[in-house]
Amino acid sequence: MAKRQSATAPRIDPLVLRNLAEGESGDLLPGADLDGLRFERPVLPRSLAGVTLLECELTEVTEDRLELRGARLLESRVSRCSAPSVSAHGSTWRDAEVIESRIGALELSDSELRRVVVEGSKLGWVNLRGANLQDVLFRNCTFDEIDFGGATTARVAFEGCVAEKLNLTKSKSGALDLRGLEFHEIEGLEGLRGALLSHEQVALLAETFAAHFGATVDG
Numbered sequence: 001m002a003k004r005q006s007a008t009a010p011r012i013d014p015l016v017l018r019n020l021a022e023g024e025s026g027d028l029l030p031g032a033d034l035d036g037l038r039f040e041r042p043v044l045p046r047s048l049a050g051v052t053l054l055e056c057e058l059t060e061v062t063e064d065r066l067e068l069r070g071a072r073l074l075e076s077r078v079s080r081c082s083a084p085s086v087s088a089h090g091s092t093w094r095d096a097e098v099i100e101s102r103i104g105a106l107e108l109s110d111s112e113l114r115r116v117v118v119e120g121s122k123l124g125w126v127n128l129r130g131a132n133l134q135d136v137l138f139r140n141c142t143f144d145e146i147d148f149g150g151a152t153t154a155r156v157a158f159e160g161c162v163a164e165k166l167n168l169t170k171s172k173s174g175a176l177d178l179r180g181l182e183f184h185e186i187e188g189l190e191g192l193r194g195a196l197l198s199h200e201q202v203a204l205l206a207e208t209f210a211a212h213f214g215a216t217v218d219g
Contacts, residue, residue, distance in 0.1 A: 008175035008196065010135040010155045012115045015077060015097050017057055138181075148173075148191065168192060 023037030031050040041060040047067040053076040061081040068088035073096045081101040089107055094114045104124040111131045119139040129149040136156045143163035154174040158181035166183040168191025176195040186208065197205075 010137045010157050012135055017055060020057060
């Protein structure tokens with residue numbers, strides 16, 4: 001695989017979390033402001049709306065529904081999270097990681113993602129409508145659908161990922177590197193403006209492009 005140009009590759013420093021204190025499940029409350037804590041197999045309340053996690057780690061999280069609306073995850077990691085639904089509308093993720101997680105529906109509409117890595121995860125519907133993403137990397141992930149409808153992206157890339165459907169309707173792409181994403185269906189071809197595609201992807205999309213422009217492919 002060709003090496004990405006530095007001008008288009010996500011600019012992300014490794015997340016290093018040291019000397020974390022062991023947190024208690026009771027510390028995790030809506031609107032709480034937490035710093036330097038590690039939570040393993042926490043028992044969570046019905047909602048963590050508005051929580052701020054600074055230099056924290058949540059690991060082995062198993063919930064039917066995880067509510068993170070308006071939450072702020074800063075220099076923090078979520079690993080091995082298993083949940084049918086994670087609702088994080090209007091949340092902020094900066095210098096954050098989501099690792100080896102299984103999430104059915106991930107609601108990130110109108111959220112801000114800066115210097116974020118999502119790796120080794122199986123995700124159903126990822127709703128990024130209206131979100132602002134800058135320096136974001138998806139690595140070795142599978143998606144049912146990833147929806148960038150109305151989102152703004154800058155230096156967002158995929159490595160070794162597969163999606164059943166990619167939605168780019170009304171998205172604004174700046175250095176959206178799709179070369180590492182195998183997708184089987186696309187909606188919103190206008191959102192490809194500013195994106196990076198491989199020669200193989202362009203060939204596979206030829207009939208889709210033709211249909212979009214009203215052309216007929218014959219012979």
